[in-house]
Structures are given as C-alpha cells and as structure tokens.
Amino acid sequence: MFKLENVTYKDVLDIPELSISAGAITCIIGKSGSGKTTLVKLLNGLISPTEGTIYVENEDIKEMSMVQLRRRVSMLQQSPSIYEGTLRENLQIGRFFSELEPASDDEILDVLEVVNLDKDLDQDASKLSGGEKQRLTLARMLLLPADVLILDEPTASLDEESAHTIMSRVLQHCIDENKSVIMITHADEIVKSFAEHLIELKDGKVSRDERVEPTWTQK
C-alpha cells in the first residue's frame, strides 16, 4: 500500500526504506517527538517529503492530487477538531468536506454504536468531554468511504478499559468494511491486542519494523 524510499522530512525524519501493506493493522509506537505524527502526515499528503519518494499503490505520491489522496487515506487528529454546531453537524461535516451526500440516520446510528457514543445528536458539540469528542471524531471518520484510516493516538483521552472495547469495535468495523488501519498509540495493551505490523520510531529513524501476532482474534 505505502512504500517509502530514502524519505527525509527536514531534520525530523530519515527513513531509507519502509513498507506498509494493505489490509493489515499497523501500529506505530515511539516516544513523544520521535516523528510519528510527521510520518503519517506524509502518508496522506498533508506534507511532502523534503527528499525521497513515497508510493501509494505503486503510484508516486508526487503525481497525485493531495485532496483526492486525503479522501482515500483519512486521518484522525491527535486532538479532536470540533466545529461550531451540533453533534449531527459535526458528523456530517466530513461528508460535506469530501463532497459526498449527507449520511443517513441509520449510518449515523451505526457508527455511533461502534464508538459507543449515546448522545442527543442535536446538542452543541463543544459541550462534550474530551473522551466524547474523540469518539465523535472517530465516528465522523468512519462515515467516510476511505480505504485507509490513520489514527493518531485515538485512545489518548479514554480510560484503558473503554479504549480496549472501543478499539476492538472500531477495528472489527474496519475489517468488515475492508479498510486498512495505521494507528499511532502509546498504549502497550492496544499494541499487544491488535498490532499485526509494528513500527517503532526513535529520533526520526525506524528502530523496529516487524510482523507481530495480535492476541485479539477477529470475529
């Protein structure tokens, strides 16, 4: 799916070679400031490498429209972006930005169940707690038809138990819908349970890149 060759980004990242395959759950770990967010921003075209080449499905990323790429490779921000308006408007805004028809009520209820959020949809979204905002943005992303989901510390504001429950549901949903997942996380528990491919960054370099066996088994 993604292939990086001699990629650098300023003095932040230096990656001679890295592949991420489709259909797997990839986890990226590493200390804060090691370049994880920068790496995934390169993958969805939010930034471009200073040097080197990135291929997406064997196509050079330089040849692609970045807006189209971001619609295929959706990314969840580390801290959730809530726009002015209700929960419903915040869910629909992703569809609007991607120039799609609004999601139906059924689709909305479906993704809210996945992230375990049971709230009045007409309430003001800015009133939600940190964890609720994170789940809302996760649900918003699930309403998009992207092939790849990049999750930047999706469970940072959740407690360990609900993090595990919600991630297993989200990942099951992604498997059902044939989406690949790339997830940055600090939680060992999440890595052990779900990672099939583990990448560790250290000072902008890949210090670990291996296939692993998740303990979680898909339904």
Place this chain on the structure above:
Amino acid sequence: MDSEIIEIEWWRLILAYIFVVVLIVILKWRSIKREKDVLIATIRMSVQLVIAGFILEYIFKNDHPLVTIGVLAIMVAFAIYTAIKRVKHNVPLQMKKLIAISLTIGVVVSLSYFIFVVIGLSPWYKATYVIPIAGMIVGNAMTGITLGVNTYMNEMSSQKQLVEGALMLGATPKEATREIANRAFDAAMTPILNNMIGMGIVFLPGMMTGQILGGASPLVSINYQIAIMLGILGAVALSVIVFAVLGYKTFFNERDQLIDMQ
C-alpha cells in the same frame, strides 16, 4: 443661508495650538512620557496639511486627467503601503500582492461608478470632486482591508488545527478556510456599518461638516454624504470580498498543503 466663509487668520490659528501646550503640561505633570509623540503628531499634521494644501491648490487650478490619475495612483499606492505596514504579522509576498490587488479593484470600481454614474461629473477628472471623494473611499477601504487581513491571519494561526482537520476530512483548501474568510469579511465590514448606524445622530461626518462650514445647505450636503457612504460601503465590500475569496491561496502551496507546515 449665509454662505460667507469666515477665514481663520494666521494668528488665531496659532491660538489653537494652545490645546497642544495644555496637553504637554498635563503629560509633564503626570510624568506620562508621551510628549515626544504629541509633538511629532502635531508637527506632522501641520506640515503635511500645509503641503497638501499647496499641492491641492495647484492641482485644482490645473485640472488635467493625467494629474488626477497620478494623484489617485499615489493615494492608492500609499494606502497599500500603509495597510501592509499595519498588519500585525509577517506578510508574505503573495499576501502583499493580494492586498494591493484587492484595494485597487475595490477603489477603482466603486470610484469610477461614483464619478461617472452617481454624480455624473463632467469633466470626469475634475480634481475638486475626484480627489476628496477618492480620499474618503481609499481611506475606508484601507482600514477595511487591514482589519480583514489581520482577522484572516489571526484565525489562520489560532484555528490551524481546525483547518488541518478539515483537510484531513478531504476538504479543498477553499472549503477548509471558508469560515475564516467569512469572519475576516465580517470584521472588515463592522466599522463602516457601525459608522452608518451612528451617522447624523452620534456625529456629523467630516465631509458634511466641511460642506456646511463652507456654506452649503445641509440638504445638499446630506445627498452627498449618503452617496459617499454608499460608495465607501461598496469599495470596502468589494476590496474585502476579493481578498476573502482569494486569501486562502496565500496560505497553501500548489499541492494543497498548508505552507507554514512545510
């Protein structure tokens, strides 16, 4: 209506400077260290107005289309320069260009409409009309664009996370910044709208005051004032709309990426 103008003799004008003297005494007494600013402002105001008076006297006596256009060009250029200087951020080159284009379009379009259509001035380059009217239009458009640019740039840094979030959800740069552009437009239009609401009640606008002091009937001068306010409104709106619609382009590269992220 008594249409005779009372001239202020030079020695009476000097008496008016007593206000500055009083102010400086107060500043000294309260040890507020602003005497220098007051002096500089007073001297600049006086010298600039005297020079402007002589120049206008010359221009008004020698009406010529090229002279009028030349003066307009200098006014617009100076407004562009001042607007850029008043923006409280580093202004990238592209943004400077956009400020220049927006101001020029706003001023030229609404001033032409005003001169040719609304007052039907003949000959169109009559400096006694064109220059004061242009002065008001240019000044207001400049204030508007400065506010618009400041708001736009503030929001682009404070709301960067939301803009980035929109891009991640597949938005084009234009969609991702639409809200910010609207806010910039709002901020730029607010002063002129407030001005219009208070007009005639809270204060008498400068032009109307001038015309009345010059002996014109208030009923004639309100027509001018209403027309000029609408002209100003048009110029501000047009300048700021051009800026707001194209502003996003200065924040993104050709790959639809936020420039300061590079």
